[in-house]
Amino acid sequence: MQVTETLNDGLKRGYAITVTAAELDAKVEEKLKEAQPTIEMKGFRKGKVPMALLRKQYGERLMGEAMQDSIDSAVRDHLDSSGDRPAGQPEMKMSNPDWKPGDDVLVDVSYEKLPDIPAVDFAKITLERMVVKADDAAVQEALDNLAASPQAMTYETKKTQAKKDDQVVLDFVGKVDGEAFEGGTAEDYPLVLGSNSFIPGFEDGLLKVKTGDVKDVEVTFPEEYQAAHLAGKTAVFTCTIKDVRAPKAPEINDELAAKFGAEDLATLKTQIADRLEAEYSGASRALAKRALLDALDGVVSFELPKALVEAEANQIAHQLWHEENPDVHGHDHPEITPTDEHQSLAQRRVKLGLLLADIGQKADVKVTDQEMTQAIMNQARQYPGQERQFFEFVQQNAQFRQQLQAPMFEDKVVDHIFAAATVTEKDVSKEDLQKAVEKLEEE
Missing domain, CATH: 3.30.70.1050 (Trigger factor ribosome-binding domain)
Incomplete structure (x- = not known):
């Protein structure tokens, strides 16, 4: 040979x-x-x-x-x-x-072939990381939001007409072409007007009703409705109003804390502060990661495989086209040609992807089986009642497992670089952090 x-x-x-x-x-x-x-x-x-x-x-x-x-x-x-x-x-x-x-x-x-990637001296990379503390005002704002949430809200009977945010207790019978349909009947159903928990038009039809009223509400099921036999059909719901109640925000005390699983108000405040600081830390990390990727993009240069760049540019152009044309779900559309902007973004993505993969390989960064299992379980929670089918799908689909693993691997490589880079912390306000995040999202 x-x-x-x-x-x-x-x-x-x-x-x-x-x-x-x-x-x-x-x-x-x-x-x-x-x-x-x-x-x-x-x-x-x-x-x-x-x-x-x-x-x-x-x-x-x-x-x-x-x-x-x-x-x-x-x-x-x-x-x-x-x-x-x-x-x-x-x-x-x-x-x-x-x-x-x-x-x-x-x-x-x-x-x-994949290029030979030059080594990077991480110690020469300088980054600033924003630090935000959850102050009393932020904790109080979160408490107020909890008190106004549906889980905490209580309702008191009123004699006036129902308006948005009121709770209406009603019996209803829904009919299509004069025939009652399965799932269209209920008794003593508590419905908050404006919650959008029913099909469009139903809650609007109950505005201004009073206790004792009987009203027919006509609605049309969406074309994409989950029950195919009702999709696009017009239905009439005969509603008997049994009570109209006005919302009443609860007092912020130990009783409210108990509704959210806390031992007392002080414990709830501590939990809120911890959650807020975790959110701030996540936003701060995202900003620092973007700054790190920008820094790496600036200090490292190597030739890129043209086929990878072309494939990435086509994918970017295709994805953005569908975002601008959300009504087109398939691939029956005109040919999409990547622009210079798409090409530039593709070059950055391919370059940083190859660089991070090389750094991770050399540093022996790995996503453990335990981390993968936890990620799969987190995904499975999005499909209540179908967890078993989801696990079977994951076991049979190597590409999906790779899609789960890739961002986890990238984050571990980023953390590896953070540990070696020169990172200084800067105390800022929540507003400053929010402005920085908004600016990043606009780019």
């Missing part, structure tokens, strides 16, 4: 591989000998079929396998010896497509 370099241009590599007819024949012979002890054929005992007959019966099929095995082996050996890491699946093409048994096999192999 012979491997000859035909292209060496930047990251592009090309090789001509020659597998001789003799090598192929020897490979076929090897495969036949391996299989011979297990083969049965009429007129011969198991394992006693002559090699010539086996070659006649199976030789053509095994020739194809031998050809593929030989080429794959040659490519593997070359990559091992050269240290090249292809940026994508190597392209292989026979250069003698009119091949016939007895001929040598000639194959052209080409690929773009």
Whole structure:
């Protein structure tokens, strides 16, 4: 077998591989000998079929396998010896497509290799990290929001008409074409007007009702409604109003704290302060991470595989097009051509992706099985009642597992760099942090 370099241009590599007819024949012979002890054929005992007959019966099929095995082996050996890491699946093409048994096999192999990435002195990277403390005013604001939340709100009967944010207790019967439908009937149902917990139009139809009223409310189910037999249908709900109640915010005390699982008000305040500071810390970390990526982008330079950049630019352009055209869900749309802006963003993403992957590999950064399991469990909580099906989907879908693992790996690499970089902390207000986050989101 012979491997000859035909292209060496930047990251592009090309090789001509020659597998001789003799090598192929020897490979076929090897495969036949391996299989011979297990083969049965009429007129011969198991394992006693002559090699010539086996070659006649199976030789053509095994020739194809031998050809593929030989080429794959040659490519593997070359990559091992050269240290090249292809940026994508190597392209292989026979250069003698009119091949016939007895001929040598000639194959052209080409690929773009991943670049050699220069080392970075993390200690020379200087970053500033915002620190925000949860002060009394922020804790009080959060307490006020809790007191005004549906979980804490209480309601008192009123004699006036129902308005937005009031609670209406009612019986209702829904009918489509004069026939009651499953799930369209309820008694003593407490509904907060403006909560948007019913289909559009239903709650608006109950504004200005009073206790004792009976009112028909006509609504149309959305075209995308989950119950297909009701989607797009017009329904009439006959509503009997049994009580109209005005909202009353509870006092902020130990009783309110108990509603949210805290032992007392002081404990609840501590929990709120901890949660707020965790939120502030998360926002601050996101800002510091962006600053770090900007710094890395500025200090490191290396050639990028054109195929990776092109694929990333196409994906960015496609995603942004669908965001601008949300009504188009499939791929039946005009061809989308990436702009210079898409290309520039793609180059940054590919560059930083390769850099972080290289840093993580050299630092032996790994996402543990325990971390993956926790991430899968967190995802499963988004599908209540379908957790088992979700776990089965994850087990069978390697691509989805990779999608879960990739951001976790990236965050661990970022933390590794943070630990070695020069990071100073700066105390700022919540408002300053919010402005910085808003500015980042606008970019």
